[in-house]
Amino acid sequence: MYQEFHRLLDELDRLITEAREHEKHDPDTALYYYRKSLNIIISLIRVTENRETSERLKSIGQKIYYRIEKIKGGRLPKRMGEGVIDKYINDAALEVGVPLNTDEYNIVIKPIYSYFKTDVKEFGKILSFNNIKRTNPVLGEIFRIVELRFKRIYRDLSPNYCALLVGPSGTGKTTFARSLMGYIASLCKKSGRKWVYVEIDASRLLGMYMGQSEKTTKAVFHTINRMLEDGLNIGVYFDELGGLFSKKAAAINASMGNVLNIFKQETGRLIDLAMRPGGTRGFLLMLASTNYPEDLDENIIRRFGGNIVYVGLPHKKEIIFLIKDRLSQLKDIFIDLSEKDLDEIAAAMRRKLYSIHDIINALERAKDKAALEAFNKGEKPVLNKNIIMKTIEEVNATNSRERIEEMEKWLRNRGVSFRSSLD
Structure with a gap:
């Protein structure tokens, strides 16, 4: 193993030297050598157990990636300042074994960019606290709790917050999540703090290529974890969990089962960070929603620590x-x-x-x-x-009485207190 590692290091050094020599007069050849060097870096990261060495290799990989972009005349998207989001996502790509600037990168990693938002304008329609409170008092309470935690009004509470939003279709779960994230983003902007909003539609985590879903899921969570380690304030919203993380889906599709296991492990880690005082340097707000809680895998529900919020029909x-x-x-x-x-x-x-x-x-x-x-x-x-x-x-209602009764029965069986939509 030791000899193989050093052989790869020598090969990496040779490839980078060749690339630099060809960069000015033969860009195509330089690109070839740079891309081969990225593959070597991934191989080295896989075999090394030393974290410091792994970080140095990732740093080299980042520099090579930017050299490739410069040769191609491309420009990385501007998010949170030039290259900041790219740094985290490309670091995640190397971590999960996806070579930068390849077809696999375009398929597995590039879609992740659409999950991460830093501009309030990207959040869609944002409702005020008063509107939310008058539309749904339960969500109004959550809005205020999150605001108090973010402002650290009560020092003995963890500043972070996580919850699973359960309710019939069309009750405003997604709009509420985006509004809350947008409001926290505006508070961060006023105070000069950085805020990243991550919205993940669970069904989009599934890819059509073998192993793609697992790598994409790992890369998303790796990016979030690294941002938290660096003290960024992050809001994470998982939309329509039932579309992917249901008991039936995991049983039918092996890829779903693998993604489910990764998701359970990573959400568990995130929730643990969110609930533990001092668990994160930045602020972590984590929300998820589903219209079919009874179909969710029990382990996923348990990860939310019993913090289940029923978003019912308006009275x-x-x-x-x-x-x-x-x-x-x-x-x-x-x-x-x-x-x-x-x-x-x-x-x-x-x-x-x-x-x-x-x-x-x-x-x-x-x-x-x-x-x-x-x-x-x-x-x-x-x-x-x-x-x-x-x-x-x-105009008929989207949700039937039977469907709502079934959902509320599930909530009662779990000991969740809520205001019934049928009263």
Whole structure:
């Protein structure tokens, strides 16, 4: 092993020397030697057990990668300052054995860039605390808890936070996660602190090539862990866990089973860091969501330490707020609704078990219906109670009563306290 290691070192030195000699007058040959040297570095990292040596090899690999980019005339994406995100992701690529600047790198590693966001504008629609609180009081409480922890109001609490969001489709779990991440990002920006938001759709971790999913998953977590080690503030959101980490999926697909095992190990490590006072130098906010908690692997649920939050359907008061908020955004249409009308509309939506998505969908369809009727009559469009009530009769809810009952039964069996969507 010792002789093989030094043989590879000598070969690496020879390749780098050859590449430098050809760089000015023969760029293509230089690229060839640089790429071969990256493969040697990966082989060396695999055989060495010395962490310091491994780090030095990764550093050399980074420099070679940038030489390759310079020769090609390419430019790495700007995120958190030139090359900072690239440094972490390329380090992860070397860690999982993916040569930089290769087809495998493009397939396995490049998609990871889309997971990491540093600009508030990339977070999508961001709701204020007041909007969240009035839409869903439970999420409003989480919003405030996370804010207090981030600002370290209570020194005896871990500043970090993690939770599994469980609820029917269309209840705003993803919008809430992005809004919370965006709010923390704005606080970091004001205080001059760096913030990275990582949003991972679990189903996207699966690739079509053998071993791709495992390497991608390892690289994502390696990148997150290294950022935490360096004291960066990080928000991690796993969207739709049930799409990948279900009991059935792991049993059917061996690749899913492998990814599931990696995910369990790595999330366990992250949650342990999040819950342990002083576990991270930076702030770690970790959220995950699912519409089918009963299908999740038990080990995944256990990793969240029992911190399960039920994001249920909006009740009547919240529906009225949602209707008013949505109608206030409409232009070129006259709203003819009294408080009594709003109360009756909200009651009808509540009876049909409308989610936030269903409410917005029904109002959009009612608006279109009002516009069409006005166009046929040659009048100005008016949105009134009758049009909305007719639309409610036509628009079915996304979630059935049976589905919600099944989910709430699962929550009760786990001892989770929550406000029922069926009350």
